[in-house]
Amino acid sequence: xxxxxxxxxxxSFLEAASLxxxxxxxxxxxxxxxxxxxxxxxxxxxxxxxxxxxxxxIKAIIGAEITIEAxxxxxxxxxxxxxxxxxxxxxxxxxxxxxxxITRMKMRAPKGEGALTLDELDGHTRGLIALAGRELLxxxxxxxxxxxxxxxxxxxxxxxxxxxxxxxxxxxEADNRLLVDVAGTFHxxxxxxxxxxxxxxxxxxxxxxxxxxxxxxxxxxxGKRLARNSERYLKPREEMARLFRDLPAxxxxxxxxxxxxxxxxxxLGYRFPDYPVPPGETHASFLRKLAxxxxxxxxxxxxxxxxxxxxxxxxxxxxxxxxxxFLIVWDIVNFCRHNDILVQGRGSxxxxxxxxxxxxxxxxxxxxxxxxxxxxxxxxxxxxxxxxDLPSGDRRERVIQxxxxxxGRLGAAPGGPRVAMTANVITYRxxxxxxxxxxVLSMEPGQVDRxxxxxxxxxxxxxxxxxxxxxxxAGLDAEHPAxxxxxTLWQRI
Amino acid sequence: MExxxxxxxxxxxxxxxxxxxxxRTIGEELRRTAADAGLRVxxxxxxxxxxxxxxxxxxxxxxxxxxxxxxxxxxxLPLRTLTQLGCGLVAVDPGPTQSPKPTAQSPEPIGQxxxxxxxxxxxxxxxxxxxxxxxxxxxGLRLQRWARGEEMRPLVxxxxxxxxxxxxxxxxxxxxxxxxSFVLARLLDPLCExxxxxxxxxxxxxxxxxxxxxxxHERAIELPAPMRDPRVLRTLALLDLESNPPPAAIDRVxxxxxxxxxxxxxxxxxxxxxxxxxxxxxxxxxxxxMGGDRVGSPSLVxxxxxxxxxxxxxxxxxxxxNPQSLIPNHKRDSAPSSVLRRFRSPVPxxxxxxxxxxxxxxxxxxxxxxxxxxxxxGPWRSSGDWxxxxxxxxxxxxxxxxxxxxxxxxxxxxxxWFVNGLVx
Numbered sequence: 015x016x017x018x019x020x021x022x023x024x025x026s027f028l029e030a031a032s033l034x035x036x037x038x039x040x041x042x043x044x045x046x047x048x049x050x051x052x053x054x055x056x057x058x059x060x061x062x063x064x065x066x067x068x069x070x071x072i073k074a075i076i077g078a079e080i081t082i083e084a085x086x087x088x089x090x091x092x093x094x095x096x097x098x099x100x101x102x103x104x105x106x107x108x109x110x111x112x113x114x115x116i117t118r119m120k121m122r123a124p125k126g127e128g129a130l131t132l133d134e135l136d137g138h139t140r141g142l143i144a145l146a147g148r149e150l151l152x153x154x155x156x157x158x159x160x161x162x163x164x165x166x167x168x169x170x171x172x173x174x175x176x177x178x179x180x181x182x183x184x185x186x187e188a189d190n191r192l193l194v195d196v197a198g199t200f201h202x203x204x205x206x207x208x209x210x211x212x213x214x215x216x217x218x219x220x221x222x223x224x225x226x227x228x229x230x231x232x233x234x235x236x237g238k239r240l241a242r243n244s245e246r247y248l249k250p251r252e253e254m255a256r257l258f259r260d261l262p263a264x265x266x267x268x269x270x271x272x273x274x275x276x277x278x279x280x281x282l283g284y285r286f287p288d289y290p291v292p293p294g295e296t297h298a299s300f301l302r303k304l305a306x307x308x309x310x311x312x313x314x315x316x317x318x319x320x321x322x323x324x325x326x327x328x329x330x331x332x333x334x335x336x337x338x339x340f341l342i343v344w345d346i347v348n349f350c351r352h353n354d355i356l357v358q359g360r361g362s363x364x365x366x367x368x369x370x371x372x373x374x375x376x377x378x379x380x381x382x383x384x385x386x387x388x389x390x391x392x393x394x395x396x397x398x399x400x401x402x403d404l405p406s407g408d409r410r411e412r413v414i415q416x417x418x419x420x421x422g423r424l425g426a427a428p429g430g431p432r433v434a435m436t437a438n439v440i441t442y443r444x445x446x447x448x449x450x451x452x453x454v455l456s457m458e459p460g461q462v463d464r465x466x467x468x469x470x471x472x473x474x475x476x477x478x479x480x481x482x483x484x485x486x487x488a489g490l491d492a493e494h495p496a497x498x499x500x501x502t503l504w505q506r507i
Numbered sequence: 508m509e510x511x512x513x514x515x516x517x518x519x520x521x522x523x524x525x526x527x528x529x530x531r532t533i534g535e536e537l538r539r540t541a542a543d544a545g546l547r548v549x550x551x552x553x554x555x556x557x558x559x560x561x562x563x564x565x566x567x568x569x570x571x572x573x574x575x576x577x578x579x580x581x582x583x584l585p586l587r588t589l590t591q592l593g594c595g596l597v598a599v600d601p602g603p604t605q606s607p608k609p610t611a612q613s614p615e616p617i618g619q620x621x622x623x624x625x626x627x628x629x630x631x632x633x634x635x636x637x638x639x640x641x642x643x644x645x646x647g648l649r650l651q652r653w654a655r656g657e658e659m660r661p662l663v664x665x666x667x668x669x670x671x672x673x674x675x676x677x678x679x680x681x682x683x684x685x686x687x688s689f690v691l692a693r694l695l696d697p698l699c700e701x702x703x704x705x706x707x708x709x710x711x712x713x714x715x716x717x718x719x720x721x722x723x724h725e726r727a728i729e730l731p732a733p734m735r736d737p738r739v740l741r742t743l744a745l746l747d748l749e750s751n752p753p754p755a756a757i758d759r760v761x762x763x764x765x766x767x768x769x770x771x772x773x774x775x776x777x778x779x780x781x782x783x784x785x786x787x788x789x790x791x792x793x794x795x796x797m798g799g800d801r802v803g804s805p806s807l808v809x810x811x812x813x814x815x816x817x818x819x820x821x822x823x824x825x826x827x828x829n830p831q832s833l834i835p836n837h838k839r840d841s842a843p844s845s846v847l848r849r850f851r852s853p854v855p856x857x858x859x860x861x862x863x864x865x866x867x868x869x870x871x872x873x874x875x876x877x878x879x880x881x882x883x884x885g886p887w888r889s890s891g892d893w894x895x896x897x898x899x900x901x902x903x904x905x906x907x908x909x910x911x912x913x914x915x916x917x918x919x920x921x922x923x924w925f926v927n928g929l930v931x
Contacts (some may be wrong), residue, residue: 137508219893
């Protein structure tokens with residue numbers, strides 16, 4: 015039976031239309047036991063994909079489409095456009111390799127760009143499976159196999175699958191026949207996928223709109239940059255089985271490969287960096303001593319209620335093996351204090367007497383009767399989150415550099431790097447969405463401005479404030495097809 | 508007369524002696540005329556334009572140089588006077604407000620001369636030419652000849668832009684194309700005669716009709732090729748007005764043309780030249796009959812919509828020595844193995860489908876036998892334009908028992924079937 019092993023989410027940034035949750039919901043509707051997410055040059059959508067899949071009882075297979083370009087050092091001839099190689103993660107080592115490859119690509123390129131060479135993949139492919147599809151046939155300089163031969167060389171024959179897709183395109187089937195022949199020549203299996211870009215055909219208009227935004231054009235002028243049809247959606251398993259009924263091996267490969275791809279984000283195996291404690295101490299024992307010292311300073315007198323609370327918290331912290339985390343945060347706060355950098359813990363951490371004792375927070379949770387379980391609870395099964403407010407500019411940067419220096423840059427620390435920056439992914443808001451959709455629909459600039467002004471999301475939503483009312487208030491005919499298209503697309507985006 | 512920038516004009520006054528008098532008198536007359544027009548001018552009269560320009564810039568008032576004394580008259584002038592002879596020269600001692608502007612050809616020739624210690628045009632004129640050439644090349648020699656007041660080239664007179672336009676106020680208003688035809692002939696005949704004399708061809712024909720309602724009815728006809736045959740131009744104008752008639756009777760007719768210079772075309776001995784006026788007339792007639800946007804060459808459109816095309820203007824090559832060269836990127840050895848002859852209006856069809864595939868195709872079109880499907884390829888699906896004029900169809904290629912292969916399609920929104928073309 016069919017498993018979808020090549021889907022992309024909106025975290026492919028303007029190259030796919032559905033959120034990870036939407037893909038999972040559709041997969042659940044069609045009874046998929048497993049589905050793979052391969053976003054462009056990143057694993058940005060993987061956490062949400064995994065969380066939604068876990069809730070739906072679906073195995074979330076992770077991977078990415080990696081951009082490959084020809085380089086002077088490789089034997090690859092220059093290709094008119096960078097090509098994408100879909101890569102699936104088989105194991106934890108594979109996930110580490112994938113992340114390292116993506117990091118290397120991104121660190122040296124402007125935002126949104128980046129590519130690797132085939133040579134750079136070499137030696138970093140353990141635990142990874144590559145899919146070789148139609149696009150790779152373009153490298154005809156290497157003979158009938160195109161790029162498949164070099165991929166087999168880099169990944170190993172047992173880790174390359176020839177990918178066949180059928181989107182009911184006239185020129186696709188000849189290439190598919192060639193791909194089947196190439197797979198036979200190179201003794202690699204064939205696997206069927208649908209190259210999913212949106213969950214449902216109804217999202218094709220949104221996909222076209224995102225394509226126009228990506229190419230900075232309008233629907234009227236996009237021409238053949240738009241999709242030729244709406245077939246790149248997550249299809250029911252039965253439909254895919256019918257589509258590939260003449261290639262049963264390609265269908266069977268999807269199940270075999272899905273079983274082989276053992277890795278999910280649940281196997282992240284994350285642990286905190288080791289905080290260097292004095293000899294003879296453990297993280298837990300050292301934390302207890304620090305908390306006790308701090309509490310004696312904070313609580314004068316150090317009354318029983320505070321003592322009991324701190325002991326209760328420390329027991330839980332030790333049970334959850336989180337002592338190292340608290341030590342690291344304490345270390346950062348100490349660095350700030352020693353260097354006259356303002357620092358303040360905030361949020362639910364203020365509910366912790368241990369944090370108060372360590373000087374991370376400034377509020378006495380015992381005296382204020384604050385609920386510790388809001389900060390850390392064994393039942394929730396989540397890690398604690400201590401936010402530190404720092405001044406912007408150089409001082410903040412000094413703190414960041416201290417963390418890098420102490421806990422290791424890329425590859426500097428024993429056991430590998432332990433520090434990384436995270437960033438927010440922005441999303442379209444009311445006004446920006448209105449402007450972008452309006453431009454793509456070639457609406458009058460004045461009309462777009464009016465729409466942008468009224469398309470807001472407020473904290474409090476007036477129950478009578480509907481999209482139709484907003485449009486009418488802006489002097490627009492909510493029944494007009496163009497305005498209706500705008501409204502639908504704005505809501506989806 | 509030749510203009511040099513905004514501030515300098517040279518005139519050839521030879522021949523004015525009998526009209527006005529001596530060169531000094533002519534110069535004074537020029538200054539007086541300019542003063543009457545509110546202009547203060549410096550005038551220099553010399554036997555070369557070079558000497559005259561240099562002196563006019565260097566000396567105020569009127570300067571008259573006797574023939575043969577140009578070099579001696581110019582000698583005391585400072586070297587920087589040469590900067591007045593058009594762009595491309597660097598100012599010497601630019602001063603606090605001026606910055607030097609070197610050219611690509613000669614960055615600092617006058618600066619170089621100044622550094623050598625030369626101060627006047629006479630100093631430059633006295634240098635040995637061969638040694639000057641060795642150090643500054645042709646630029647140096649050119650500067651030296653200027654310094655001596657030598658003529659470098661003949662005067663290039665500036666032509667006055669000539670307007671090609673004829674108008675006629677009618678004694679009584681006319682209505683209809685037939686009387687207008689006579690008026691157009693009367694205007695176009697002398698106009699085309701002037702064009703013939705000036706060796707000009709019309710690229711845009713403009714007809715302006717002043718109507719009895721005081722409105723203007725203006726038409727501009729772009730011609731596919733320059734022409735000046737009055738009969739052809741009249742025919743084109745009438746055809747255009749036939750399609751775009753004036754809403755009222757006509758009081759005044761004006762015919763104007765935008766022109767281009769005549770070209771000489773060399774055709775091959777065996778190549779047949781395309782008669783451009785015949786073609787233009789034909790295109791105009793077709794445009795009048797079909798509508799302007801329905802005549803032309805089909806061109807591909809950037810879309811996946813099946814059968815989409817646009818009309819581009821018909822612009823054939825000038826000769827047909829090699830017809831096969833008309834096909835872009837034509838390679839004789841790689842001719843397509845099959846082509847699709849599209850039925851420009853798809854033919855409605857009845858198709859029997861079994862297990863999702865067409866098995867029989869028939870139509871009501873005479874001559875289309877139809878029949879059972881022996882082989883078929885597809886479906887190929889395309890869709891788009893959902894924001895305006897949506898299409899969503901499946902296409903098949905079916906080989907029928909009548910021996911022909913057709914492309915058929917089904918509109919997935921309406922379910923209707925069509926035969927779109929014949930695969931040849």
